[in-house]
Amino acid sequence: MRHPDEVQLQAYHDGELEGEVREQVQAHLGQCASCVERLREWGELSAVLRRIRPAEGAFSPEGEFWARLAGRLPKMRPSTWPLVPYLPPFLLGLFGLLAEGLLSIAFLVYALIGMGVIPPLAPALTTWLSKALADPLLEDSLYSWLGWSSSEVVRAVTQPLEAVSLATQETIFMLAIVFALGTFLSLVVIVYLSWAMCWSESARPNG
Amino acid sequence: MDQEAMAEAQLIEAAASGNVGAFSQLVRQYRGRVLRTAFGIVGSTEEAEDVGQEVFVKVWNNLPRYRAQGTLASWLYRITVNAALDALRHKQDEVPLDDWQSDSSELPEEAALRSDRGKRVRQALGSLPPGARSALILREYEQLSYKEIAEVLQIPIGTVMSRLNYARKVLKERLA
Numbered sequence A: 001m002r003h004p005d006e007v008q009l010q011a012y013h014d015g016e017l018e019g020e021v022r023e024q025v026q027a028h029l030g031q032c033a034s035c036v037e038r039l040r041e042w043g044e045l046s047a048v049l050r051r052i053r054p055a056e057g058a059f060s061p062e063g064e065f066w067a068r069l070a071g072r073l074p075k076m077r078p079s080t081w082p083l084v085p086y087l088p089p090f091l092l093g094l095f096g097l098l099a100e101g102l103l104s105i106a107f108l109v110y111a112l113i114g115m116g117v118i119p120p121l122a123p124a125l126t127t128w129l130s131k132a133l134a135d136p137l138l139e140d141s142l143y144s145w146l147g148w149s150s151s152e153v154v155r156a157v158t159q160p161l162e163a164v165s166l167a168t169q170e171t172i173f174m175l176a177i178v179f180a181l182g183t184f185l186s187l188v189v190i191v192y193l194s195w196a197m198c199w200s201e202s203a204r205p206n207g
Numbered sequence B: 001m002d003q004e005a006m007a008e009a010q011l012i013e014a015a016a017s018g019n020v021g022a023f024s025q026l027v028r029q030y031r032g033r034v035l036r037t038a039f040g041i042v043g044s045t046e047e048a049e050d051v052g053q054e055v056f057v058k059v060w061n062n063l064p065r066y067r068a069q070g071t072l073a074s075w076l077y078r079i080t081v082n083a084a085l086d087a088l089r090h091k092q093d094e095v096p097l098d099d100w101q102s103d104s105s106e107l108p109e110e111a112a113l114r115s116d117r118g119k120r121v122r123q124a125l126g127s128l129p130p131g132a133r134s135a136l137i138l139r140e141y142e143q144l145s146y147k148e149i150a151e152v153l154q155i156p157i158g159t160v161m162s163r164l165n166y167a168r169k170v171l172k173e174r175l176a
Helices: A006-013 A019-029 A033-051 A062-072 A084-114 A122-133 A136-146 A150-163 A166-199 B003-016 B020-042 B045-065 B072-094 B108-113 B116-126 B130-140 B146-153 B157-175
Strands: none
Touching: A006 A019, A006 A033, A006 B157, A019 A033, A033 B116, A033 B130, A033 B157, A062 B020, A062 B045, A084 A166, A122 A150, A122 A166, A136 A150, B003 B020, B003 B045, B020 B045, B020 B072, B020 B130, B045 B072, B072 B130, B072 B146, B116 B130, B116 B157, B130 B146, B130 B157, B146 B157
């Protein structure tokens, strides 16, 4: 084996070499006086450094240190900006409240339609859906890419809707709204949990 | 988890929930290591004690947010090194390097250590770049393994090795 480099020799001196490399360096040291001398120099330097390591008595007595420290400890631990730890649950609650409000409005509208207080929304929503599905932007992008025509898509969506009763149409629209809100809320919860587990201050290593 | 680690975990939990007695036990347990490390970096007992105070106040304030991802010792060493390096930056603005380890309040034990050789070694240590000095102090004063030093300084083991090599070479040259 050729001479170990300084980093290797120091790692050997520090007891940080393992396995085959350690054995090789050890074998080399058995036959190379210059490397033994280098190792001795690192050992001497370590000994010098450890000799100047301050003794316990170099510092003020333990009681004195603690008395000074105890006087400095704040009675109330300072927190980060007071709202920050509560902001995600607060936002989550706000989203929940918003979703609940929207759902309540939707159910109220549904009930009022059922009672005949307001006219059915299904025909208006079907017309809006037909217009939305026939949007030129969709025609130029998604439909042309899939090889569809807007009239085919509109027919495919609205025909089954028109074939069922008005009450069923209202139910389908209600379920679609509930599903959309549920998806949105799930996304918010996922983002919040990811933040809490991966990126929040308490999830990061201390130091 | 062995008994000692369990006892420490209980102390941490108690201190985190505001038990000052538990915290004083933790201070007693780690004071020596914190002060020695700080001393190795700042170079005077007085400043090392100031750093030590700052470290334990930080620990007290942050214990409720402490997550045992490494050991408490690693966390404490990390806070100590950072606080000592901060103190050093302020100090270097005020005190020339030659005054390193020349505080007038030193104790007799300290004075005994201050042989010419010791003084030269301390001055040579004081002239090392902070990163290399921190690695060397953690190795030689605290006898941490390369892995532990890497964890404390949050650098790869290869960088620990090169910093130690650099620090030792510089010291060897300066002390020759």
